[in-house]
Amino acid sequence: MGNKKGFAVSTMLYGLVFITIAVFYLILATVGNRNEVNTNFVAQIRESLPDEINTITFNANGGTVSPSSKKVIYGSDYGILPTPTRNGYTFLGWNGKNLFSGNFESGAISHIDGTLSSNSNMVRTPNYLDIESNKTYTISLNKIVKQIVVFYYNNSGNYLGYKASSDGASNGESILTFTTVANASKIKIRLWESSYDGIVQLEEGTQATEWEPYYITLNTKVTRNINHTLTAIWRIN
Numbered sequence: 001m002g003n004k005k006g007f008a009v010s011t012m013l014y015g016l017v018f019i020t021i022a023v024f025y026l027i028l029a030t031v032g033n034r035n036e037v038n039t040n041f042v043a044q045i046r047e048s049l050p051d052e053i054n055t056i057t058f059n060a061n062g063g064t065v066s067p068s069s070k071k072v073i074y075g076s077d078y079g080i081l082p083t084p085t086r087n088g089y090t091f092l093g094w095n096g097k098n099l100f101s102g103n104f105e106s107g108a109i110s111h112i113d114g115t116l117s118s119n120s121n122m123v124r125t126p127n128y129l130d131i132e133s134n135k136t137y138t139i140s141l142n143k144i145v146k147q148i149v150v151f152y153y154n155n156s157g158n159y160l161g162y163k164a165s166s167d168g169a170s171n172g173e174s175i176l177t178f179t180t181v182a183n184a185s186k187i188k189i190r191l192w193e194s195s196y197d198g199i200v201q202l203e204e205g206t207q208a209t210e211w212e213p214y215y216i217t218l219n220t221k222v223t224r225n226i227n228h229t230l231t232a233i234w235r236i237n
Helices: 002-031 034-048
Strands: 053-059 069-073 089-095 105-109 118-124 136-145 148-153 159-164 173-179 186-191 200-204 228-236
Touching: 136 148, 136 186, 148 173, 159 173
Parallel strands: 053 228
Antiparallel strands: 053 069, 089 228, 105 118, 118 186, 136 173, 136 200, 148 159, 148 186
């Protein structure tokens, strides 16, 4: 309750400041150089406006958490985040939009023809990444690679198919949008490079948005200027 009152008072005070500035510049516009004042007026008002404030909701993902939401400012740090609890599990952290966690290793496995083979000029994720079937995702890298390939698997680890960004064109790739096939629940990612030390983002939808880490911490910058949800990630004890 105290936080809500404080926020309301702050909003009212900010509104009074905004009105005062507006009136001041309108008066100047009537007695001075109107063109110069009006040009500066817009810039000054924009500078005085507060940063965008959004609400983040905490999805305890099978556990409990308090508080269930908080206000954050776009472009600033997330700040202190609550720690959820869940019987029989250890809390690993809060996840936002980036579903990629892990790393790449050499000797990528290729399933294009249904068989297994190794290639030292490629790297892959050694572990599966959980996804949903018949859903669209986008992989984005901050470095150019010759090719990005996603392999689909079911719950039993059976290979279901793949999606490639290109045929290894010399100009390279950094984004791949794909829709998972029916019955797919896991993927592995392969990059046509002998090594890769850049960042990777796997997110739902068709757009590659600004990168954020897999785990959101108090020092993570808010990169989404909308209300959004953070989901608890657990490890079974």
